[in-house]
Amino acid sequence: MQESQAEMMDAAEARPDLGPEGKNATNAAKPRKRRRLKVAHPERCIGCLGCMFACSRTRTGTVSLQNSAIKIQTQGGIEGDFRVVVCRGCQDPPCARACPTGAMEKRPDGGVVFHKDRCIGCGSCEKACLVGAITLGKEKKPIKCIHCGACVEFCPHGVLKLEEVPASGG
Amino acid sequence: MLRKVLYIDLSKEESWVEERQELFDKWMGGTGVGIRLLQEECPAGTDPLSPATPIIFSIGPLNGIFPVATKTVATFKSPLTGELGESYAGGRLSLALRFAGHEAIVIRGQAQQPSYISINDSEVKIKDATSIWGIDALTTGVILRDREPGVGRRSIIRIGPAGEAAVRYAGVVVDTYRHFGRLGLGAVFGSKNLKALVVSGTEHVDVPDVKRYKEVYNRLYKTAVQTDVMEKYHDIGTSVNINVLNWLKGLPTKNFLLTSFPEGEKISGEMFAEKHLLRRLSCAGCPIGCVHIAALKTAFSTHHEFEVRKVSYDYEPIYSLGSNLGVVSAEGILQLIDVCERLGLDVMSAGVVLSWATEALENGLITSKETLDVPLQWNHVEGYSRALENIVKALNEFYAALGRGVDYAAKKYGGMEYAMTLGGNEVSGYHTGPASIVGQLVGVRHSHLDNGGYAIDQKAIKKPMDMETMVDEIIKEDDSRGVFNCLVGCLFARGVYTEENIIDSLGTVGIVKTKEDLQDLGKRIFEEKYKFKVQEGFDLTSARIPKRFYETVSSAGLVAPETIEEMLRLYRKKRGWS
Numbered sequence: 001m002q003e004s005q006a007e008m009m010d011a012a013e014a015r016p017d018l019g020p021e022g023k024n025a026t027n028a029a030k031p032r033k034r035r036r037l038k039v040a041h042p043e044r045c046i047g048c049l050g051c052m053f054a055c056s057r058t059r060t061g062t063v064s065l066q067n068s069a070i071k072i073q074t075q076g077g078i079e080g081d082f083r084v085v086v087c088r089g090c091q092d093p094p095c096a097r098a099c100p101t102g103a104m105e106k107r108p109d110g111g112v113v114f115h116k117d118r119c120i121g122c123g124s125c126e127k128a129c130l131v132g133a134i135t136l137g138k139e140k141k142p143i144k145c146i147h148c149g150a151c152v153e154f155c156p157h158g159v160l161k162l163e164e165v166p167a168s169g170g
Numbered sequence: 171m172l173r174k175v176l177y178i179d180l181s182k183e184e185s186w187v188e189e190r191q192e193l194f195d196k197w198m199g200g201t202g203v204g205i206r207l208l209q210e211e212c213p214a215g216t217d218p219l220s221p222a223t224p225i226i227f228s229i230g231p232l233n234g235i236f237p238v239a240t241k242t243v244a245t246f247k248s249p250l251t252g253e254l255g256e257s258y259a260g261g262r263l264s265l266a267l268r269f270a271g272h273e274a275i276v277i278r279g280q281a282q283q284p285s286y287i288s289i290n291d292s293e294v295k296i297k298d299a300t301s302i303w304g305i306d307a308l309t310t311g312v313i314l315r316d317r318e319p320g321v322g323r324r325s326i327i328r329i330g331p332a333g334e335a336a337v338r339y340a341g342v343v344v345d346t347y348r349h350f351g352r353l354g355l356g357a358v359f360g361s362k363n364l365k366a367l368v369v370s371g372t373e374h375v376d377v378p379d380v381k382r383y384k385e386v387y388n389r390l391y392k393t394a395v396q397t398d399v400m401e402k403y404h405d406i407g408t409s410v411n412i413n414v415l416n417w418l419k420g421l422p423t424k425n426f427l428l429t430s431f432p433e434g435e436k437i438s439g440e441m442f443a444e445k446h447l448l449r450r451l452s453c454a455g456c457p458i459g460c461v462h463i464a465a466l467k468t469a470f471s472t473h474h475e476f477e478v479r480k481v482s483y484d485y486e487p488i489y490s491l492g493s494n495l496g497v498v499s500a501e502g503i504l505q506l507i508d509v510c511e512r513l514g515l516d517v518m519s520a521g522v523v524l525s526w527a528t529e530a531l532e533n534g535l536i537t538s539k540e541t542l543d544v545p546l547q548w549n550h551v552e553g554y555s556r557a558l559e560n561i562v563k564a565l566n567e568f569y570a571a572l573g574r575g576v577d578y579a580a581k582k583y584g585g586m587e588y589a590m591t592l593g594g595n596e597v598s599g600y601h602t603g604p605a606s607i608v609g610q611l612v613g614v615r616h617s618h619l620d621n622g623g624y625a626i627d628q629k630a631i632k633k634p635m636d637m638e639t640m641v642d643e644i645i646k647e648d649d650s651r652g653v654f655n656c657l658v659g660c661l662f663a664r665g666v667y668t669e670e671n672i673i674d675s676l677g678t679v680g681i682v683k684t685k686e687d688l689q690d691l692g693k694r695i696f697e698e699k700y701k702f703k704v705q706e707g708f709d710l711t712s713a714r715i716p717k718r719f720y721e722t723v724s725s726a727g728l729v730a731p732e733t734i735e736e737m738l739r740l741y742r743k744k745r746g747w748s
Binding site: 046047048053056061062066067072076079154156157 | 234235237261269312321322326345347372373380383384391395455456457458459
């Protein structure tokens with residue numbers, strides 16, 4: 001549980017500009033909303049990989065492509081189109097269903113919370129995600145997007161967007 | 171950060187890693203480490219195409235870690251000039267080297283049969299390339315993509331038939347749209363039976379102080395994307411200079427017979443952007459996206475059947491294969507660039523070779539007997555395409571001579587006064603005034619990017635500058651770019667990397683330097699490079715300047731030979747050589 005709380009705090013810290021609304025997303029007086037990363041304009045990607053570096057820098061403090069939860073893939077080299085792969089924060093997440101230990105836990109609001117302490121590194125979540133948004137890191141633990149939006153600020157072409165969706169929305 | 175050099179011996183088919191902390195401490199990385207390794211590895215007077223000469227790739231301490239530090243430098247002995255070979259390429263190579271954990275690679279020897287090198291983290295394999303020998307540079311990339319690991323984070327660099335045939339200005343294609351274009355690295359690859367090098371890695375870098383790292387990163391990133399220091403590269407790209415230089419009478423046209431091109435509008439950067447620009451791409455780690463890709467759509471039947479080729483363009487190829495050859499259409503230029511891409515030729519040298527040949531044919535120094543009836547005429551795109559193929563095939567003595575560069579061909583057939591080389595290297599697309607000529611001549615690799623002489627000329631047009639100031643500026647740029655090239659940043663981003671920003675960014679990776687340290691490093695690197703150049707026969711006092719430079723008006727008016735002589739005298743004096 002500690003692990004997952006740490007992750008959620010990361011998300012808030014990474015977006016200091018979210019403001020009070022963003023940090024109090026569970027405020028009962030308003031309709032419940034959550035923030036979700038969206039690939040708004042994949043065709044505008046220039047392949048700079050700035051988002052991947054932003055992700056690993058912000059979340060792990062490393063310079064790395066492997067530690068990034070967002071992935072820019074090439075299809076037929078850079079002559080082809082780029083594919084931008086991010087976690088969709090599914091309403092009924094297959095990764096959570098596939099996880100044998102409850103390490104990937106479905107959040108009531110949608111999306112999943114990852115409990116690293118429960119993870120046995122079996123890779124079932126990676127296989128279950130059709131989008132390909134989960135990869136296993138060096139410790140065989142999944143690298144998963146927390147929808148913090150750090151990547152959004154380092155995309156020079158507005159490919160990525162942090163959107164607000166109804167808390168239960170898929 | 172562990173500072174290692176990976177050695178690969180093609181003759182012995184083995185590789186090993188040596189820790190060279192001291193080398194990196196003293197020479198930083200990139201071009202500083204590159205020139206020192208060249209001195210270690212390349213005995214004086216070696217044939218550049220013999221197994222005894224090395225190929226060295228190096229990156230610097232910021233590559234992959236900071237924005238726009240995206241280049242890799244190749245250091246070798248140039249088969250074109252016979253002296254220092256130094257060429258820079260972007261793409262994904264520096265990032266792949268960083269994450270594979272190799273800051274410098276030395277390739278020695280010669281493979282017994284066509285081969286390629288595959289580097290995947292610490293694993294190095296020399297593999298058979300017999301079946302892809304002879305295949306064009308683009309297709310080679312397509313084939314290796316399916317055979318090698320690391321999709322999305324690797325770099326594939328390869329030669330085309332020009333490199334295999336040892337055309338002295340064959341380049342190496344990097345990730346399709348970038349190149350080690352200049353000074354013949356492709357021929358050195360070919361001479362080693364080396365078709366390609368594939369690099370990928372999965373390492374990461376830990377920085378000592380993450381908070382400070384993020385601060386400096388954000389500052390540099392913002393400078394690159396939010397201010398106007400790189401504006402030119404965002405929009406039209408470098409080709410915006412076609413119109414600018416055309417107006418300034420600095421755009422070399424028809425082998426420098428003219429410096430303004432009446433049809434310039436038709437091949438301007440604005441025209442390319444409006445009619446042909448398909449998309450922009452960036453090198454990994456750069457938010458700018460200056461790589462401009464055009465779609466060249468041509469019908470191959472009358473039934474609406476088209477072939478579409480994606481071709482990258484920039485100012486220099488539009489000059490060399492465009493205005494310089496009197497080509498009046500963007501489509502024609504794109505076609506010629508595409509031919510060079512496939513053959514693996516340096517577009518700049520190729521264009522200048524063709525422009526010399528066109529004039530030599532006009533003047534009767536050569537005839538249709540030599541050209542094998544290929545119409546080498548201004549604006550004859552088909553003729554030029556065929557000539558490029560013939561050069562690579564070395565179809566006869568004439569085409570074989572063209573494959574050795576303009577100097578060689580002019581020595582054989584005449585026309586030396588319009589053989590447009592400086593230091594043996596076919597010149598860049600500027601006739602802006604004396605600083606451009608002197609800058610390219612004294613520059614360590616005889617490139618306009620050694621010291622940006624063309625920019626000094628343009629400054630002098632706005633506000634008159636005496637010869638001494640110009641020479642001082644050239645020296646300052648020579649040395650400061652030497653430092654920047656140790657970090658192997660993109661020169662387009664030199665406005666982002668102020669001295670202060672360099673010191674701060676180095677600090678975040680644990681390298682402490684002062685302004686004085688950096689200036690000293692710049693000087694030392696320049697001196698080491700000149701030691702190598704002089705050792706291999708370069709002599710500034712007897713270097714040839716084509717007469718054409720004095721006959722055709724430049725942006726600064728007609729340049730007098732006395733001006734160049736005086737500037738060279740000042741240069742030598744200030745360098746302490748006289």
